[in-house]
Amino acid sequence: MSIFKRGKLYQGVALSSLLIAGLGAPTVAAQNDTELDEIIVTATKRDERLRDVPMAISVLGEDALEIAGITDSQGIADTIPGMTFSTAGNNINPSFIVRGIGTLLNQDDLTSPVAVYLDEMPMSAAKSTVRMDFGLFDAARVEVLKGPQGTLFGAGTLAGAVRIISNKPDPSGLSYKISTDIGSTSGELRQRYNAMVNIPISENAAVRLVAFAAEDDGWVNNLSDGTNPTNGMTNTGLRALLGWQVNDRFNANFSYMFQDTEIDDGSTINPALGENSRTGFAKDSSDVEMSMLNMTLEYDLGFATLTSSTNYSENDAVMKADLSPIIGGAAPWLLHREPSDEAFAQEIRLVSSSDSRLDWVLGGFLLDRQTEVAQVFYLPQSWVDARGTGPIGGAISTMTVDNAWIYGGDVTYEYKETAFFGELGYQLTDTIKATVGFRTGDMENSNSRPGGGASSFGPVGSVIFGGATSFEPVPYTAASYEPGKTSSNNVKLSLAWQFNDNVNFYATASEGFRTNEINRAGFLPGLDGQLGSSRLNPDSTVVIQQVSSPDSLWNYEVGMKAQWDSVTANLTFYNMVWEDIQLSAMRPGEPDQFITNAGEAKSDGIELEILADIGGNLELGVNVAVQDARITQLSEQEAILTGAAMGSSLVSPDLQLSGHFKYTVPLDSGNEAFARMGFSYTDELPNGFPNNVGTPGILNPFYAETDAWTKVDFILGWASDKWSVALYGENILDNDDSTFIMQQNFFANKHMTPRPRTFGIRVSMNP
Numbered sequence: 001m002s003i004f005k006r007g008k009l010y011q012g013v014a015l016s017s018l019l020i021a022g023l024g025a026p027t028v029a030a031q032n033d034t035e036l037d038e039i040i041v042t043a044t045k046r047d048e049r050l051r052d053v054p055m056a057i058s059v060l061g062e063d064a065l066e067i068a069g070i071t072d073s074q075g076i077a078d079t080i081p082g083m084t085f086s087t088a089g090n091n092i093n094p095s096f097i098v099r100g101i102g103t104l105l106n107q108d109d110l111t112s113p114v115a116v117y118l119d120e121m122p123m124s125a126a127k128s129t130v131r132m133d134f135g136l137f138d139a140a141r142v143e144v145l146k147g148p149q150g151t152l153f154g155a156g157t158l159a160g161a162v163r164i165i166s167n168k169p170d171p172s173g174l175s176y177k178i179s180t181d182i183g184s185t186s187g188e189l190r191q192r193y194n195a196m197v198n199i200p201i202s203e204n205a206a207v208r209l210v211a212f213a214a215e216d217d218g219w220v221n222n223l224s225d226g227t228n229p230t231n232g233m234t235n236t237g238l239r240a241l242l243g244w245q246v247n248d249r250f251n252a253n254f255s256y257m258f259q260d261t262e263i264d265d266g267s268t269i270n271p272a273l274g275e276n277s278r279t280g281f282a283k284d285s286s287d288v289e290m291s292m293l294n295m296t297l298e299y300d301l302g303f304a305t306l307t308s309s310t311n312y313s314e315n316d317a318v319m320k321a322d323l324s325p326i327i328g329g330a331a332p333w334l335l336h337r338e339p340s341d342e343a344f345a346q347e348i349r350l351v352s353s354s355d356s357r358l359d360w361v362l363g364g365f366l367l368d369r370q371t372e373v374a375q376v377f378y379l380p381q382s383w384v385d386a387r388g389t390g391p392i393g394g395a396i397s398t399m400t401v402d403n404a405w406i407y408g409g410d411v412t413y414e415y416k417e418t419a420f421f422g423e424l425g426y427q428l429t430d431t432i433k434a435t436v437g438f439r440t441g442d443m444e445n446s447n448s449r450p451g452g453g454a455s456s457f458g459p460v461g462s463v464i465f466g467g468a469t470s471f472e473p474v475p476y477t478a479a480s481y482e483p484g485k486t487s488s489n490n491v492k493l494s495l496a497w498q499f500n501d502n503v504n505f506y507a508t509a510s511e512g513f514r515t516n517e518i519n520r521a522g523f524l525p526g527l528d529g530q531l532g533s534s535r536l537n538p539d540s541t542v543v544i545q546q547v548s549s550p551d552s553l554w555n556y557e558v559g560m561k562a563q564w565d566s567v568t569a570n571l572t573f574y575n576m577v578w579e580d581i582q583l584s585a586m587r588p589g590e591p592d593q594f595i596t597n598a599g600e601a602k603s604d605g606i607e608l609e610i611l612a613d614i615g616g617n618l619e620l621g622v623n624v625a626v627q628d629a630r631i632t633q634l635s636e637q638e639a640i641l642t643g644a645a646m647g648s649s650l651v652s653p654d655l656q657l658s659g660h661f662k663y664t665v666p667l668d669s670g671n672e673a674f675a676r677m678g679f680s681y682t683d684e685l686p687n688g689f690p691n692n693v694g695t696p697g698i699l700n701p702f703y704a705e706t707d708a709w710t711k712v713d714f715i716l717g718w719a720s721d722k723w724s725v726a727l728y729g730e731n732i733l734d735n736d737d738s739t740f741i742m743q744q745n746f747f748a749n750k751h752m753t754p755r756p757r758t759f760g761i762r763v764s765m766n767p
Contacts, residue, residue: 100629100652148512169243183760408453437492
């Protein structure tokens with residue numbers, strides 16, 4: 001159903017927005033003398049006012065992050081209209097979903113549709129199930145770019161990009177900041193400690209050091225071993241930045257980042273076991289380390305600025321998970337996985353700096369990434385001992401675990417991308433500007449695994465279920481898949497109209513894409529020895545792709561951006577068409593997932609953001625997103641493979657609301673007291689497609705919808721030029737609705753709920 005036929009809610013949003021744009025805002029602005037700061041963003045690779053950029057961008061500034069207590073990805077998503085965040089537990093398959101462009105809450109082997117950047121550094125590891133959630137302390141702002149960013153940012157931005165912009169070294173003087181956050185969730189302690197120091201080392205150079213540490217006792221009860229709480233977390237990190245203005249034309253910036261996050265157990269629960277409870281043969285633990293280096297050099301050529309950004313990153317993780325529900329929980333099926341990822345990225349670009357009617361950005365990009373994934377399935381020693389039959393024949397000790405019964409050499413994924421990109425803007429008149437963007441590039445995937453090791457599905461079944469004490473391992477054969485290069489060409493077109501000094505209108509059409517993917521598990525030799533045939537069902541006639549095709553998305557949007565002295569308002573109408581959708585699929589009756597392409601989907605909606613000082617020291621913020629994202633084309637074969645149906649909803653809530661009230665009381669000596677109430681509401685959304693794979697029209701037993709859920713927070717604080725103290729409450733209504741439900745049958749603990757009611761105190765010193 002078209003979003004433009006959904007009734008009075010849409011009409012009301014549109015009408016109220018037009019009133020603000022045309023009539024209401026000047027009246028509101030005249031009620032007080034407070035002025036909102038002009039927001040500058042770098043989403044187009046140059047400094048621009050937010051209201052001049054012809055696309056939808058939501059921005060969270062440093063003050064907003066600190067006052068609202070936003071420290072992670074979930075906090076960002078709760079605040080941004082049209083965005084949700086999903087994760088199967090801390091650091092497990094985390095993914096932003098923008099405007100409903102997603103097909104599963106747990107994305108698993110699919111590349112995330114939204115890329116994350118820290119300054120110039122791309123932060124997303126590729127084939128690693130375990131990925132880092134990044135700290136936001138000392139961030140200058142967070143920019144959320146909605147819609148595909150294929151021209152300036154490339155293959156990882158099918159639906160958008162999240163850019164974390166850090167504060168830079170400042171040679172003008174010594175400064176530092178220290179903050180603490182001590183909270184309690186049902187009596188369990190959460191501690192966060194942050195520190196920053198900025199040290200000038202000359203008149204034109206400075207070092208900025210940022211360190212943070214956090215420890216969280218958790219709130220989930222593990223009934224299997226009696227650990228309560230079980231989902232404890234420790235997080236430590238360091239950022240070091242060196243800024244050097246070599247001369248009037250040349251700037252050099254160097255940065256290093258390290259972060260280590262350890263999770264004792266998962267945060268997903270099984271509601272049937274009681275409040276905040278989970279169970280299993282083993283804990284779902286993880287430990288991920290990330291280090292990144294960046295060198296950004298800028299040279300002013302007069303007519304343009306030449307920028308070189310060189311990036312190197314390493315991600316190493318260890319993950320343990322209980323997959324026993326695959327076999328109905330009859331016996332332990334445990335996973336130990338060790339993914340490691342190395343990536344080198346280089347971008348060189350020229351950005352014009354003249355005052356002529358023509359401005360432009362031209363650049364080249366190179367990415368070379370290698371990911372190795374080592375994993376084994378194993379049995380816990382306690383279970384083997386309980387059987388009383390001695391060691392299981394054929395099982396080995398490897399990768400720090402005993403009784404490994406499916407094992408083998410590392411799977412190596414290699415990905416290379418080269419691209420040339422540009423954007424040309426031309427001022428057609430004094431008030432109308434046209435922009436054309438393009439990107440052309442090549443992507444190359446390869447995938448290999450050495451021979452050796454052992455794989456046994458049927459024989460091990462007899463070991464587990466039939467009581468046998470040994471099995472004959474079946475060795476892996478060496479395999480290598482090299483699909484060759486895939487080319488892409490992306491276009492962006494926009495037209496901006498400066499209606500007056502306060503209001504800009506724009507229209508944009510932009511294209512995004514994801515690269516092809518290689519299927520391994522679903523393409524092993526089957527019972528007949530042929531690649532891609534069934535390993536369990538000799539009668540299965542389903543043929544899968546060894547290599548999926550790229551998918552692509554076109555975004556069409558029109559919008560208004562306005563700012564008066566005391567009010568900002570952004571309004572966007574969009575329509576997105578997603579073609580050749582990359583989907584996780586399964587052959588009927590088999591456990592191996594693979595990636596295929598299927599059908600077409602559309603997402604259309606309205607987004608509204610308002611921030612206003614409405615007099616009497618009261619600030620009001622309101623964000624609204626209404627969207628409809630559904631499958632619009634699907635063949636019979638695609639429906640069989642994926643469980644989708646015509647009209648199936650994507651991972652998209654129909655309605656999202658968020659906002660805040662903040663009241664400030666001026667005190668003597670420039671101090672102030674403030675109170676802030678924040679809220680967010682998200683409609684229910686599906687966890688995947690509704691039908692059983694292989695049987696269209698038969699409901700998938702693992703299909704479910706999350707609850708519609710509301711979160712309310714408050715803060716009471718006092719601030720001076722040097723100190724601030726705030727008492728806070730998070731989720732004060734103690735909402736325990738299901739906000740995430742896995743559709744895969746890999747886990748018994750499928751549900752995620754908000755962190756229970758938490759109270760605490762934040763103290764910061766900023767001399």
